[in-house]
Amino acid sequence: MDITFETILGKTILVGFTHQREDGEVLEQTQSWGTVVRADKDHCVVIQKASSDETFTLPPDLRSFRIAPPGEYRLRSTGEVVVDPDLLTTWIITKS
Numbered sequence: 001m002d003i004t005f006e007t008i009l010g011k012t013i014l015v016g017f018t019h020q021r022e023d024g025e026v027l028e029q030t031q032s033w034g035t036v037v038r039a040d041k042d043h044c045v046v047i048q049k050a051s052s053d054e055t056f057t058l059p060p061d062l063r064s065f066r067i068a069p070p071g072e073y074r075l076r077s078t079g080e081v082v083v084d085p086d087l088l089t090t091w092i093i094t095k096s
Contacts, residue, residue, distance in 0.1 A: 003065050003087070005039040011086035013047060013065075014073055015058070018092045027095065031075040032056065033082050050082075058091065065089045 001007055013036055019028040037055065038046035044057040068088045074081050 001067060003062050003067070005041050005045075005060075005062070008036045008039050008045070008062070008065065008087060011036050012050075012082075012084075013087040013089060014068065014075075014082055014085045015047065016088075016090040018090070020092060020094055022094055022096055030077045033075070033080075033085060036087075058089070064091065 012033065014033045015031065017030045017032075018026060019030075020026050032047070032049060034047045034049040034052075034055075036045060037048045038044070039060070041060050044060055045062075046055050046057050048055050066088050068085045070084050072081050072083050073085060
């Protein structure tokens, strides 16, 4: 599968966030997962969290999206297990 805005719609995605200071010190690492419900190269990628009505957005930059190898993924932040997600992505958030 090529990763495009069209092909990620409806896919299950596991997202990792690293929150760090400007000097690179890691403050927190969290994970979330859900389904891509909207993807627009000019605006954002919208994810609906699994088992929730809540959504969150990611920047419209697919360079960090990759196809997930099959398997079980345990979220360190919650202990929840995600089986065979379609996509993985990670983001670093720098706090000033």
